[in-house]
Amino acid sequence: MTDSPTSTGTDFIRTAVREDLASGRFTRVSTRFPPEPNGYLHIGHAKAISVDFGIAADFGGTCNLRFDDTNPVKEEQEYVDNIMADIRWLGYDWDDRLFFASDYFEQLYQYAVTLIQKGKAFVCDLTADEMRAYRGTLTEPGKNSPYRDRSVEENLDLFTRMRAGEFPDGTRTLRAKIDMAAGNINMRDPVMYRIIHATHHRTGDTWCIYPMYDFAHGQSDSIEGITHSLCSLEYEDHRPLYDWYVREIGIYAPRQIEFARLILSYTVLSKRKLLRLVKDGLVTGWDDPRMPTLSAFRRRGVPAAAIRNFAALIGVAKNNSLIDVALLEHAIRNELNRVAERRMAVLKPLRVVIENYPEGQVEHLTAVNNPEDAGAGTREVPFSKVLYIERDDFREVPPPKYFRLTPGREVRLRYAYFIKCVDVVKDASGEVIELRCTYDPATRGGDAPDGRKVKATIHWVSAQHAVPAEVRNYDRLFKSERPDDADDFMTELNPDSLEVLAQAYVEPALASAQPGTPIQFERNGYYCADLDSTPGKLVFNRTITLKDSWAKIESKG
Numbered sequence: 001m002t003d004s005p006t007s008t009g010t011d012f013i014r015t016a017v018r019e020d021l022a023s024g025r026f027t028r029v030s031t032r033f034p035p036e037p038n039g040y041l042h043i044g045h046a047k048a049i050s051v052d053f054g055i056a057a058d059f060g061g062t063c064n065l066r067f068d069d070t071n072p073v074k075e076e077q078e079y080v081d082n083i084m085a086d087i088r089w090l091g092y093d094w095d096d097r098l099f100f101a102s103d104y105f106e107q108l109y110q111y112a113v114t115l116i117q118k119g120k121a122f123v124c125d126l127t128a129d130e131m132r133a134y135r136g137t138l139t140e141p142g143k144n145s146p147y148r149d150r151s152v153e154e155n156l157d158l159f160t161r162m163r164a165g166e167f168p169d170g171t172r173t174l175r176a177k178i179d180m181a182a183g184n185i186n187m188r189d190p191v192m193y194r195i196i197h198a199t200h201h202r203t204g205d206t207w208c209i210y211p212m213y214d215f216a217h218g219q220s221d222s223i224e225g226i227t228h229s230l231c232s233l234e235y236e237d238h239r240p241l242y243d244w245y246v247r248e249i250g251i252y253a254p255r256q257i258e259f260a261r262l263i264l265s266y267t268v269l270s271k272r273k274l275l276r277l278v279k280d281g282l283v284t285g286w287d288d289p290r291m292p293t294l295s296a297f298r299r300r301g302v303p304a305a306a307i308r309n310f311a312a313l314i315g316v317a318k319n320n321s322l323i324d325v326a327l328l329e330h331a332i333r334n335e336l337n338r339v340a341e342r343r344m345a346v347l348k349p350l351r352v353v354i355e356n357y358p359e360g361q362v363e364h365l366t367a368v369n370n371p372e373d374a375g376a377g378t379r380e381v382p383f384s385k386v387l388y389i390e391r392d393d394f395r396e397v398p399p400p401k402y403f404r405l406t407p408g409r410e411v412r413l414r415y416a417y418f419i420k421c422v423d424v425v426k427d428a429s430g431e432v433i434e435l436r437c438t439y440d441p442a443t444r445g446g447d448a449p450d451g452r453k454v455k456a457t458i459h460w461v462s463a464q465h466a467v468p469a470e471v472r473n474y475d476r477l478f479k480s481e482r483p484d485d486a487d488d489f490m491t492e493l494n495p496d497s498l499e500v501l502a503q504a505y506v507e508p509a510l511a512s513a514q515p516g517t518p519i520q521f522e523r524n525g526y527y528c529a530d531l532d533s534t535p536g537k538l539v540f541n542r543t544i545t546l547k548d549s550w551a552k553i554e555s556k557g
């Protein structure tokens with residue numbers, strides 16, 4: 001954490017925080033990140049995390065991690081564990097400030113009792129359907145529940161018996177008594193507690209009544225002494241309710257400030273929808289590399305710094321807007337270009353025999369690990385008589401402007417020699433299965449002493465030394481820019497989001513590639529070893545292609 005209570009950030013939240021400190025409304029800054037453990041964190045959460053932790057750090061304050069775990073039916077310990085791992089991976093730390101709304105269940109219950117005693121809450125026997133009918137609409141006021149005027153004594157008795165487990169699920173609720181004619185529907189006698197006979201991942205069977213998120217969230221902030229409760233825009237209409245609860249209960253009031261939700265093109269970010277993709281088997285899990293979750297980005301080889309940089313690039317705005325996923329991809333490439341070591345891998349191999357290269361000879365040629373980072377050094381790459389090159393780097397009949405290998409033409413093998421194709425071997429169906437080439441021993445290292453030039457440099461691996469690998473090329477999971485706009489987002493899935501290349505060959509240095517360590521396969525893209533990779537079966541994920549469409553958009557300006 002930095003210690004600079006004089007943050008120079010000029011976004012509207014930092015401006016507001018600075019004003020609150022100047023006016024004395026608050027004398028310190030305390031924020032929190034409040035996930036519900038009902039799914040994995042996604043890139044939208046990363047934005048919220050960078051706002052919550054970032055602003056606290058800017059003002060020398062603290063940021064809590066609090067799980068808003070009020071719904072035992074949808075929440076699991078697995079989600080809690082993964083959320084913590086993801087936040088740490090992203091580079092943020094809550095130190096010893098880990099909290100759970102479920103730790104406040106007794107306190108929240110007492111707050112509810114306080115409201116009943118003040119005549120501000122009542123036990124209601126309407127069913128869910130009836131309650132909906134009584135609620136009214138945006139244009140019509142609602143109607144008072146027939147149970148609204150129960151006495152304080154009756155309400156206390158019923159609420160106690162709700163807690164004691166006397167009533168089945170759905171038969172009764174505790175509701176706030178506010179105003180059924182309020183323009184803001186959240187204020188129309190909202191439910192505070194419902195009966196759910198379900199085991200909670202932390203409190204077990206201690207409770208069979210659970211607070212609604214809206215009854216837990218603001219009071220949890222209050223209990224923790226949060227100064228600035230930062231949340232996304234959809235909670236703006238809930239703010240009057242949160243304020244009402246803390247005012248009526250008579251406890252400390254934090255200040256809530258809302259910011260724009262991240263909406264990303266070609267992506268869905270609703271946990272409900274992501275869960276459906278997982279449950280319906282359209283992806284292999286929450287960490288399928290095509291998912292927009294942080295665990296998927298990690299598995300795919302995206303550095304945490306790229307996500308942090310992206311969050312900084314988009315900043316915080318007051319209004320929702322669609323962010324181009326190309327901007328995220330740009331941030332990923334920028335980071336990878338700096339940190340990823342280069343290696344050679346042939347994804348769609350074509351066999352090449354160098355006719356004039358001595359049988360059995362092996363040379364070790366020097367290759368640069370990262371031209372962007374001299375400190376990354378060099379490595380030795382074995383070269384021999386039989387090689388693989390990319391099938392796409394040869395055309396028997398070259399189209400216009402095709403400068404790579406073709407019969408009779410000379411090209412450079414990266415870090416090695418000039419070679420020339422002298423013959424083409426085909427199978428019975430006419431498919432090219434091997435090229436016969438010659439090399440010029442005088443061009444070792446890749447330059448001709450007589451100064452002659454070639455128009456293309458292609459990558460290769462030595463057949464005898466190469467390691468077979470499976471390569472998984474991922475593309476965007478959705479084919480349309482705004483999948484959320486479709487009647488059913490599932491119809492917008494990109495059928496070509498995964499291409500498996502089962503017979504790739506990689507240079508021997510990649511045999512020990514570690515999952516999560518980014519690598520650039522020269523000319524092919526950025527990759528990393530997958531979690532599924534073993535020494536016996538190497539598997540690589542494509543993190544991202546090399547082509548940066550965002551840089552192009554920007555330069556056209």
Ligand code: ATP
Nearest residue numbers: 034035036044045047048231232261262269270271
């Ligand atoms: P989802 O709609 O994906 O289920 P959620 O808001 O229900 O998300 P929570 O676990 O409640 O998920 O979110 C924790 C915090 O992350 C909240 O404060 C919420 O404002 C924030 N958040 C969630 N999604 C986004 C997003 N797309 N952009 C910015 N912040 C987000």
Ligand code: MG
Nearest residue numbers: 035036068213
């Ligand atoms: Mg939520």
